[in-house]
Amino acid sequence: MGKVLGHLEPKRVWEIFEEICQVPRPSKKEHKIAKYILDFASKHNLESSQDRTGNIVIRKKATKGKDNLKTVVLQSHIDMVCEKNSDVEHNFNTDPIRPRIDNGWVKATGTTLGADDGIGMAVQLALLESDSIEHGPVECLFTVDEETGLTGAFSLEKGLLEGRILLNLDSEDEGELFIGCAGGIDTLATFKYKKDVYDPNNKPYKIFVSGLKGGHSGDDIDKHRGNANKILNRILWDCERMFEIRLSQIDGGNLRNAIPREAFAVVAVPSRYLKGFEELVNNFIDELKLEYKNNEPDLKITLNQVEKPGFVIDPETQNNLLNALYACPHGIMAMSPDIPDLVETSTNLASVKMGTNEIIVSTSQRSSYESSKKDIANMVASVFHLANAKARHGNGYPGWIPDLNSQILKITKNAYKNMFNKEPKVLAIHAGLECGIIGEKYPGMDMISFGPTIKNAHSPNEKLKIDTVPKFWDLTLEVLKNIPEK
Numbered sequence: 001m002g003k004v005l006g007h008l009e010p011k012r013v014w015e016i017f018e019e020i021c022q023v024p025r026p027s028k029k030e031h032k033i034a035k036y037i038l039d040f041a042s043k044h045n046l047e048s049s050q051d052r053t054g055n056i057v058i059r060k061k062a063t064k065g066k067d068n069l070k071t072v073v074l075q076s077h078i079d080m081v082c083e084k085n086s087d088v089e090h091n092f093n094t095d096p097i098r099p100r101i102d103n104g105w106v107k108a109t110g111t112t113l114g115a116d117d118g119i120g121m122a123v124q125l126a127l128l129e130s131d132s133i134e135h136g137p138v139e140c141l142f143t144v145d146e147e148t149g150l151t152g153a154f155s156l157e158k159g160l161l162e163g164r165i166l167l168n169l170d171s172e173d174e175g176e177l178f179i180g181c182a183g184g185i186d187t188l189a190t191f192k193y194k195k196d197v198y199d200p201n202n203k204p205y206k207i208f209v210s211g212l213k214g215g216h217s218g219d220d221i222d223k224h225r226g227n228a229n230k231i232l233n234r235i236l237w238d239c240e241r242m243f244e245i246r247l248s249q250i251d252g253g254n255l256r257n258a259i260p261r262e263a264f265a266v267v268a269v270p271s272r273y274l275k276g277f278e279e280l281v282n283n284f285i286d287e288l289k290l291e292y293k294n295n296e297p298d299l300k301i302t303l304n305q306v307e308k309p310g311f312v313i314d315p316e317t318q319n320n321l322l323n324a325l326y327a328c329p330h331g332i333m334a335m336s337p338d339i340p341d342l343v344e345t346s347t348n349l350a351s352v353k354m355g356t357n358e359i360i361v362s363t364s365q366r367s368s369y370e371s372s373k374k375d376i377a378n379m380v381a382s383v384f385h386l387a388n389a390k391a392r393h394g395n396g397y398p399g400w401i402p403d404l405n406s407q408i409l410k411i412t413k414n415a416y417k418n419m420f421n422k423e424p425k426v427l428a429i430h431a432g433l434e435c436g437i438i439g440e441k442y443p444g445m446d447m448i449s450f451g452p453t454i455k456n457a458h459s460p461n462e463k464l465k466i467d468t469v470p471k472f473w474d475l476t477l478e479v480l481k482n483i484p485e486k
Contacts, residue, residue: 069136
């Protein structure tokens with residue numbers, strides 16, 4: 001127990017975190033860590049329950065003299081992102097995470113650490129175990145499959161929780177208190193195309209856009225980074241009109257929640273236009289590199305002749321597709337009037353993928369407000385409907401509207417200022433959190449999210465800053481001491 005981390009403070013938090021590292025917990029395969037949590041509750045004679053999805057609630061009665069306080073829910077997720085370096089042998093279904101200390105940080109050895117959200121779990125379990133910490137009635141909620149679908153939060157049964165104050169322990173910057181998040185929805189458009197015979201008198205070229213930074217479509221949408229799909233389409237749209245090019249292949253972007261970094265197209269150019277086509281594309285390259293010199297200094301656009309393709313898509317579908325990609329909005333749609341520098345509503349033109357007889361365009365929309373989320377999703381869908389494509393929306397997930405008058409916000413702000421002699425930052429995030437879904441399931445839930453400092457989460461470079469964990473622990477306990485009476 002605590003072989004590597006047990007000498008750190010707070011001792012039990014680190015010891016439990018190291019125990020958690022020994023238990024495999026990939027998303028959708030949380031049965032081993034769930035057993036560990038349930039066994040922990042049984043060992044300490046605590047009431048526990050598990051719903052059909054796998055979410056666990058452990059209840060602990062108030063300490064002496066604190067029965068009159070409101071019930072507080074402390075919440076974390078029990079799954080972790082499983083990423084490793086290519087030269088590392090590791091089976092996330094069976095092998096433990098190997099934590100190590102490196103210059104003030106805890107890291108793993110060639111894999112993700114799982115501090116997201118293992119450290120939140122460790123704080124909950126250390127609190128549940130202790131007989132010396134003052135608190136009112138508490139419920140510790142452990143949700144499953146946060147990382148790949150927010151499944152646990154979506155499936156949370158109404159009536160499972162009694163408390164109406166929630167401390168989400170899944171934030172990653174010490175000194176920052178989160179009071180809101182964006183909701184999201186995906187919009188997919190499908191173009192059916194016909195294959196036309198390739199004219200052997202044409203010359204085939206490949207246009208390739210690369211070198212962009214990409215990034216998270218929520219967290220990084222305000223950085224005005226280039227979208228490879230939009231940049232490529234600007235070139236294609238002009239060339240279609242001026243040089244009658246025919247599109248044979250198009251591919252750009254990958255993940256729905258990532259700003260696309262790369263995109264390419266293979267086009268057929270009539271021989272009479274070759275010189276003008278090459279000049280136009282090369283001029284575009286120069287202009288776009290100048291346009292993006294500050295935000296995308298590594299932007300690269302190449303033009304090369306390639307082997308003759310087997311077909312080109314029909315001109316009507318090509319024209320509809322290129323017009324729709326040009327018209328489809330991308331980026332920030334509105335900023336929050338309440339919280340400085342917070343993106344309120346945005347949309348991401350995420351990917352363009354070509355199949356045997358159809359082209360699928362994936363987009364994602366986010367907003368702090370459900371009505372704005374629906375509005376921008378419908379705006380995107382209408383663009384594709386006008387281009388004779390079929391557009392459909394995913395199920396989506398709700399946002400968490402910031403409440404600057406929140407009681408738990410005031411309590412947490414005061415606790416932080418009194419303990420550390422400085423004001424915490426009060427923020428909202430333009431990405432999804434479980435709080436949005438939990439708040440929809442339990443209307444009136446007063447919520448806040450905070451945590452220690454974690455960098456490079458979801459990658460083998462993930463690291464947890466050691467000196468922020470005591471502050472995370474102390475803040476949690478101080479908030480619990482100051483919960484109001486029922």
